[in-house]
Amino acid sequence: MSTLLENKIALVTGATRGIGYAVAQALLDNGAEVISTGTQVDGQGPSGSSYRQVDFTDVAQTRDFSEEIRSLGIDVLVNNAGINTLSPIAEIDLADFEAVQRVNVTAPMLLCRAAIPGMKERGWGRIINISSIWGNISKEFRGPYSASKFAIDGLTAAISAEVAQFGILANCVSPGFIATDLTVKNLGEKGMVEMAKMVPIRRLGQPEEIAEFICWLASPKNTYISGQNICIDGGFSRV
Numbered sequence: 634m635s636t637l638l639e640n641k642i643a644l645v646t647g648a649t650r651g652i653g654y655a656v657a658q659a660l661l662d663n664g665a666e667v668i669s670t671g672t673q674v675d676g677q678g679p680s681g682s683s684y685r686q687v688d689f690t691d692v693a694q695t696r697d698f699s700e701e702i703r704s705l706g707i708d709v710l711v712n713n714a715g716i717n718t719l720s721p722i723a724e725i726d727l728a729d730f731e732a733v734q735r736v737n738v739t740a741p742m743l744l745c746r747a748a749i750p751g752m753k754e755r756g757w758g759r760i761i762n763i764s765s766i767w768g769n770i771s772k773e774f775r776g777p778y779s780a781s782k783f784a785i786d787g788l789t790a791a792i793s794a795e796v797a798q799f800g801i802l803a804n805c806v807s808p809g810f811i812a813t814d815l816t817v818k819n820l821g822e823k824g825m826v827e828m829a830k831m832v833p834i835r836r837l838g839q840p841e842e843i844a845e846f847i848c849w850l851a852s853p854k855n856t857y858i859s860g861q862n863i864c865i866d867g868g869f870s871r872v
Contacts, residue, residue, distance in 0.1 A: 637852050639664035644707050646670045646689070646744070647714030648678040651813035652763065655840035656711055657682050659848040665709065670698075689714055689740035690732050699747040707748040708755070709851045712741035712785075713763045719774040730777045737781035742788060745803075749796055758801035759851040762789045764862060766809045766870045782807075786862045793860030802859040806847055809866025812837040833868035 643660045647653040648669030657669045658679040669678025670687045677684050687698045716736045718729045741762050752758025767775050768782025786805050793803040810816070810828050816837070820828060829836050843865055849855060850863075864870055 635663040637663040637854070638709070638848075641665045641708040642668070642706050643709035643711065643851065644668045644670075644702060644705075644744070644748070645678070645682075645711040645713055646687070646740070648682070649673070649676045651815060652808060652811060652840045652843050653711075653713040654679060655844035656713060656847050659841070659844040660709065660711075660851065663848055663852065668702075668705070668707075670714065689736040690716075692735060692739070695735070695740050695743055699743040702744065703747045703751065706751055706755075708752065708757065709759045709761075710744060710748045711761045711763070711847060711851065712744060714740065715763065715765075715781075717778045719778075720776065721774060722776050725776055730780075733777040733781050734784070737778075738784045738788065741785060745788075745792055749792075749801065752801045753796065753799045756800045758796075758799075759855065760789070760792065760801065760803035761847050761850055762786075762803070762805050764789075764805040764807040766807055766864060766866050768805070769807055769862065769864055770870050789862070790860050797859045802850075802855060804850055804858060804860065805862040806843065806850070807862055807864040807866070807870075808838065808843050809864070809869045810837045811843060812839055831869060832866070833872055836867065838865060838867060 643665040645657040648657040649671035657667050660667050661681050667682040669682040670685045672688050674686050762785050764782045767779045771779040789805045
């Protein structure tokens with residue numbers, strides 16, 4: 634086990650599966666104490682992490698949790714939890730649109746707001762907000778999701794401008810097509826093959842590839858990257 638993040642406390646939201654789970658595991662492997670969240674009461678993150686049940690669609694729950702973490706001494710905050718809905722713009726349900734914004738934008742803002750004072754006191758912190766290629770480019774039916782992911786990029790840039798001088802580096806990471814269990818379930822094997830053909834590297838990414846970069850970005854090895862939106866997509870968004 635690496636000691637790169639020894640004595641650091643990390644919070645990873647949406648850490649029961651996929652990218653969030655891989656990020657929490659990578660942080661654990663590098664010596665961090667990890668708090669993971671999920672929506673299920675009986676959910677769990679990687680072995681060795683502590684678990685909190687939080688439904689970020691519920692503003693009251695989110696506020697209560699953000700108040701709780703003020704006292705936990707969070708050094709690394711990874712806002713990974715997110716939801717998506719696909720709809721033509723003329724048919725977007727307002728409740729669905731607002732739920733996407735609550736989970737993907739409002740919750741990260743509240744958690745950043747709660748974690749930053751402690752980071753400032755200690756003179757060190759790392760914030761990584763998970764965006765998406767659909768926060769850099771977009772396509773039909775992605776209105777609610779793209780709105781939220783473009784927003785988290787803007788929020789991250791503003792946070793960086795405000796707190797980098799205190800040793801707190803804030804960045805976005807925007808994954809492309811990643812081979813998570815949910816992707817396999819939604820697309821099937823044939824759909825995965827077709828999707829891979831659209832990526833210049835000719836394959837989907839793995840959650841661990843995203844996690845390893847996030848872990849580096851969250852570590853003391855990152856000394857000068859802040860305010861950026863780093864796309865990890867095998868070149869998809871550049872062609």
